[in-house]
Amino acid sequence: MSSFSVTEPSKRQKWFAGSLVILYALITIMPLIWIIATGFKSPSDAIAYPPKVFFEPSMEGYVNLFTSRTRLPAEELAALPPSETWYQELVRDNGMVITGPSRYGQRFLNSVIIGFGSTFLSIFLGTLAAYGFSRFKVPIKDDLLFFILSTRMMPPIAVAIPIFLMFRQIGLSDSHLGMILLYTAVNLSLSVWLLKGFIDEIPLEYEEAALIDGYTRFQAFYKVVLPQAATGIASTAIFCLIFAWNEYAFAVLLTSGNAQTAPPFIPTIIGAGGKDWPAVAAGATIFLIPVMIFTILLRKHLLSGITFGAVRK
Amino acid sequence: MAEVVLNGISKSYGDQVALENVSLTIPDGSFVVLLGPTGAGKTTTLRMVSGLDQPDNGEILINGQAVNKWTPAQRNVAMVFQQYSLYPHLTVRDNLAFPLRSPILKTPADEITRKVNDVAEVLQISHKLDNKATALSGGEMQRVSIGRALVRNPDIFLMDEPLSSLDAKLRSDLRIELKRIQSSLGATMLYVTHDQVEAMTMATHVGVLDHGKLVQFGTPREIYEDPVSIYSASRLGTPKINVLPADLFGATPAGAVSIGLRPEHIRTGEGLAGQVTRVEHLGDQTRVHLRVQTHDVITLADVHTTAKVGDEMLISPQNPLYFNAQGGRVK
Numbered sequence: 001m002s003s004f005s006v007t008e009p010s011k012r013q014k015w016f017a018g019s020l021v022i023l024y025a026l027i028t029i030m031p032l033i034w035i036i037a038t039g040f041k042s043p044s045d046a047i048a049y050p051p052k053v054f055f056e057p058s059m060e061g062y063v064n065l066f067t068s069r070t071r072l073p074a075e076e077l078a079a080l081p082p083s084e085t086w087y088q089e090l091v092r093d094n095g096m097v098i099t100g101p102s103r104y105g106q107r108f109l110n111s112v113i114i115g116f117g118s119t120f121l122s123i124f125l126g127t128l129a130a131y132g133f134s135r136f137k138v139p140i141k142d143d144l145l146f147f148i149l150s151t152r153m154m155p156p157i158a159v160a161i162p163i164f165l166m167f168r169q170i171g172l173s174d175s176h177l178g179m180i181l182l183y184t185a186v187n188l189s190l191s192v193w194l195l196k197g198f199i200d201e202i203p204l205e206y207e208e209a210a211l212i213d214g215y216t217r218f219q220a221f222y223k224v225v226l227p228q229a230a231t232g233i234a235s236t237a238i239f240c241l242i243f244a245w246n247e248y249a250f251a252v253l254l255t256s257g258n259a260q261t262a263p264p265f266i267p268t269i270i271g272a273g274g275k276d277w278p279a280v281a282a283g284a285t286i287f288l289i290p291v292m293i294f295t296i297l298l299r300k301h302l303l304s305g306i307t308f309g310a311v312r313k
Numbered sequence: 314m315a316e317v318v319l320n321g322i323s324k325s326y327g328d329q330v331a332l333e334n335v336s337l338t339i340p341d342g343s344f345v346v347l348l349g350p351t352g353a354g355k356t357t358t359l360r361m362v363s364g365l366d367q368p369d370n371g372e373i374l375i376n377g378q379a380v381n382k383w384t385p386a387q388r389n390v391a392m393v394f395q396q397y398s399l400y401p402h403l404t405v406r407d408n409l410a411f412p413l414r415s416p417i418l419k420t421p422a423d424e425i426t427r428k429v430n431d432v433a434e435v436l437q438i439s440h441k442l443d444n445k446a447t448a449l450s451g452g453e454m455q456r457v458s459i460g461r462a463l464v465r466n467p468d469i470f471l472m473d474e475p476l477s478s479l480d481a482k483l484r485s486d487l488r489i490e491l492k493r494i495q496s497s498l499g500a501t502m503l504y505v506t507h508d509q510v511e512a513m514t515m516a517t518h519v520g521v522l523d524h525g526k527l528v529q530f531g532t533p534r535e536i537y538e539d540p541v542s543i544y545s546a547s548r549l550g551t552p553k554i555n556v557l558p559a560d561l562f563g564a565t566p567a568g569a570v571s572i573g574l575r576p577e578h579i580r581t582g583e584g585l586a587g588q589v590t591r592v593e594h595l596g597d598q599t600r601v602h603l604r605v606q607t608h609d610v611i612t613l614a615d616v617h618t619t620a621k622v623g624d625e626m627l628i629s630p631q632n633p634l635y636f637n638a639q640g641g642r643v644k
């Protein structure tokens with residue numbers, strides 16, 4: 001069942017171990033805190049030296065992230081009717097007016113569609129393939145598995161040019177479907193291998209019991225294997241989503257307008273009207289949220305080992 | 314409620330022969346126990362009947378119909394696995410209800426509740442119904458696993474050492490309970506065990522398997538009193554049958570090489586002398602271990618015997634069984 005150390009750790013040992021964990025957590029969380037903080041700084045605070053730890057929070061970065069603005073001469077600005085909203089006010093204080101929403105929202109939505117779409121597809125296909133490899137006699141199984149793994153042996157970007165040409169030929173350039181298929185293809189080797197490992201761990205007896213209990217093979221898979229593979233599926237889904245969500249190189253090359261995801265878009269903010277670091281940081285902060293929520297939601301499955309002990313070994 | 318016929322069944326896993334030309338008729342309503350050491354093909358026979366494995370050769374008939382191509386679900390069999398195989402993600406209640414909810418049975422909810430409660434009561438697990446299957450002791454798991462077979466009304470029950478991990482008290486309770494359920498349902502049962510008490514008390518027929526071959530099939534008394542070989546004779550009886558050189562006690566039938574003496578088939582007080590090496594008082598019987606010349610012999614003595622280690626005891630055979638050089642019976 002579970003393992004026990006021979007002696008209970010002493011108070012001092014516990015305290016020491018706890019301090020190490022906290023120290024490590026602080027080190028890893030620093031960049032994250034820095035990005036979140038920068039999003040709320042004014043542009044001058046963001047580049048101040050020495051860096052400002054305490055600063056007056058400003059929403060300028062977020063306003064700039066979500067809006068397109070244009071500079072007006074002071075007299076034209078003064079002639080405008082009074083600002084209706086706090087963000088109009090903020091922009092006018094900098095000598096500009098809002099001309100419309102920026103493209104960040106739409107790029108973010110693209111990221112959601114492509115990221116979650118390809119994750120779903122990778123998991124769906126990966127689970128079926130992994131189950132097949134795990135349970136059935138497949139001709140040249142080992143070679144097939146090696147071939148699937150081998151697609152990961154080079155950096156995916158090495159095939160960017162052939163894919164670019166193929167996509168242009170069949171009309172998948174700059175399309176959601178194209179990006180979903182591409183990320184699925186890249187993630188599939190990971191998901192097949194990871195999930196096969198998890199499914200191999202589930203004893204065959206459960207399915208046999210279900211077959212005897214009057215279920216078909218597919219029902220046994222669906223009712224008995226899937227619930228027990230939930231842990232593996234959840235962790236694999238997180239890996240797949242993180243890859244598809246953060247992918248930059250393919251997105252730069254293969255998308256420009258319609259299907260562009262957030263990662264290639266965020267750097268373009270830098271160029272628009274000086275180095276707008278708070279807007280970049282704000283874009284990155286918001287970009288972090290979906291993966292964070294997804295991971296927290298699936299955390300329960302990551303931690304629970306539910307197949308413990310119901311089959312006598 | 315069905316008759317099961319195995320007709321010349323053979324099965325190999327790789328170059329490992331699991332069953333070799335096994336033919337066996339399990340009469341309707343009978344309780345057939347398969348005996349044999351690990352690897353003799355007992356579990357493989359169950360898997361053939363269940364449909365989890367396909368025979369390489371031969372035919373399986375249930376109620377006169379060839380079922381080789383049928384899925385386990387179509388065969389309407391219930392099986393208790395040696396490893397329990399409870400669904401770990403479900404509660405005990407859901408485990409018991411699982412076969413009833415199958416697309417083949419589609420039992421109404423109130424009937425499921427009733428049947429599950431009934432079975433839980435018989436198996437004394439009512440108080441654990443809402444536990445996760447993983448939060449049970451080994452004995453409880455095994456009872457749930459038996460319960461999962463009993464909630465249904467299958468044509469055949471297949472049981473693979475279902476009582477092996479229970480404590481003695483529960484085992485004897487369940488032995489009687491299983492036998493009662495089987496005879497009241499008139500169910501056909503194919504049962505694998507190592508335990509001679511289970512075989513002797515529950516079986517209507519016993520099949521003895523040796524390296525994938527069915528070497529003897531008959532009533533428990535036939536197997537015990539009239540075994541076809543040393544191997545068959547050694548399957549039943551605790552303590553085990555004593556096998557000694559045939560000429561140890563004098564004249565023998567032609568061809569006999571060994572003599573088989575069950576502990577109760579040894580008369581004490583006359584004949585060959587042996588040294589007592591050990592005395593075991595079990596309460597209802599007393600076992601005496603003897604050293605006769607260079608052979609170890611176990612016999613039964615009077616419960617209140619005063620024999621002690623080092624004593625001399627005279628023994629002679631009574632109703633001996635003779636076997637030839639191949640271990641076959643000589644009559």
